[in-house]
Amino acid sequence: MTLPERARYTWGGDEFLLIEISPDMSLEANFVATAMAHGLEEAALNGIVDICPANASLLIRFNPDELASADLEAKARELETEVRRAAVQALETRIIEVPVWYDDPYTREVAARFREGYHQNPNGSDLDYAAEVNGLADAAEFIRRHHETPWLVSMVGFVAGLPFLFQLAPRERQLEVPKYLSPRTDTPALTIGYGGCFTAHYSVRGAGGYQMLGITPTPIYDPEQRLEDFADFMVLFRTGDIVKYRPVDEAEYRRIEAEVAAGTYRYKQAPVTFTLADALADPAGYNTTLLEALDVA
């Protein structure tokens, strides 16, 4: 897909600059947003408070007493030009494996409490509905399509540590599912949800409008920093991380749950270089390459 020639720059009051790379979600737009965020971090301008890359946009918080809005915009536009000109758009990142118990009893129980008035298909499960709107045979096929390719963390936010993920697949292969008609007031922590073209991991228990596909035994937000993967920071995911979902059954879910409780669990992960042109030229072949990195980890 082609991006708008220039991003749209707009102010969110006197402290925020929003840069919309594209109104549409795409791998290309996400790549520009992430690369600009990295560039701005490296530039280390005085007066930048926060740089928040999102799916197809970038939000910057600044202190106008230290950094004039015009100077910030000029620097960001300069970076945008550089990023778009770069011959090789590549990202040094990691691939990380996340175990998922699809169609688990925890999310099924919560879903059963929010049907009439909340859900498009009150008599079926979220997974049945997700399969149906995508023209798939059944929930099992939706699950298989969900974990057969890797995903890219395209944004972190909403609440603490919650990642949005975009499937590394051509648009015609991507799954799209409407959100609930009206949001639930409850979602189990560590639910794997689906809304629009995004997967989201609910980092904490609470309200939510995404369809619920399953649950993971492994934390992604750990304010006490108990597990080694959280030694540096309490949030696991960074924009640009690549995720491979691995379906697990109840026995394995319980085993991993016990390792987490004991504080010994480590995520399986490996460093990778993600090259945009390769991913776009041969999605299936490139995904195989990415997954091989995980196999040797």
Next chain:
Amino acid sequence: MSLEILTPGLATTVQDRGRFGYYRFGIPQGGAMDQYAAALANRLVDNTDKEAVLECTYLGPKLRVDADTVLAVTGSPVDVLVNGERRAGYTRLELAAGDEVSFGVLKGGAKYFIAVAGGIDVPEVLGSRSTYPIGRLGGVQGRAVQAGDTLPVGAPPQATLPRMDEVPEDLLPDYGRQFTVRIMLGLYDHKLTEQGLRNLTEAEWTLTPVADRMGLRFDGPGAEWKQEEQPFGAGQDPSNITDAGYAVGSIQIPGGTQPIVLHCDAVSGGGYAQAATVISADMDLFARMGPGAKVRFVPVTMEQALDARAERKARFARVWS
């Protein structure tokens, strides 16, 4: 010394100036919802502007001090009771060990603040003592205070400024029922219909009871979004966008019906289009509004927003002189 919480009140949390730099991970700025009122409370008890205070919502706590100390209450008007006797807000209150502080009925607004000399000395998390309940961070074990909590108080401060016994009249905040809030149009305002834009900026809006530290929802004539083909990934409703970062103070209008102003504990991003953002100088006003408050959103330019910001800074400078 410490404060013993006898009854917790409705939603009493430890707050300070806020936690900045972690928004990219979905961790909000937090902090006292009315920074100006919190600063006045700290000033009255000889603290600096960095100390943490208790933020009370409608119904305050009942608490006991275990040592002689100085305490002050500011923010929305409420009866302050020391051992059951009425004392004035916006003043320096000298307390003796064992004194009990409680509150009467709120007479307007939503939030009031209790400062104690030395500040509430819970551990700092990511550079702030502010409570973020959803993320179980900061404050007292990441939650609102509960009966039986004993809140540590820092060492009595060395006063470096002239003592302020009461807040001078010209530094007192206003607590009316009518508010003018200055906004900057932008973000996704091009997606609003002309009528929707007129409604947002010209109509009078009424604060609903759906209002807290995360956001405040307003009732009024609605503000419709244009019916256009939706971008890929955005969702079907005209108010949906591809999920993006949310500016603090931004105004989203889900379904084109009730505008929601995001405040200090807001979610950091999501999929609803926003048409404008409250300027930084006017964010405190939302802690001074009770349900039913009438609000007009008045568009200003960046230059006007920066002038207002400078005025606010000058006002803080007068407090700290």
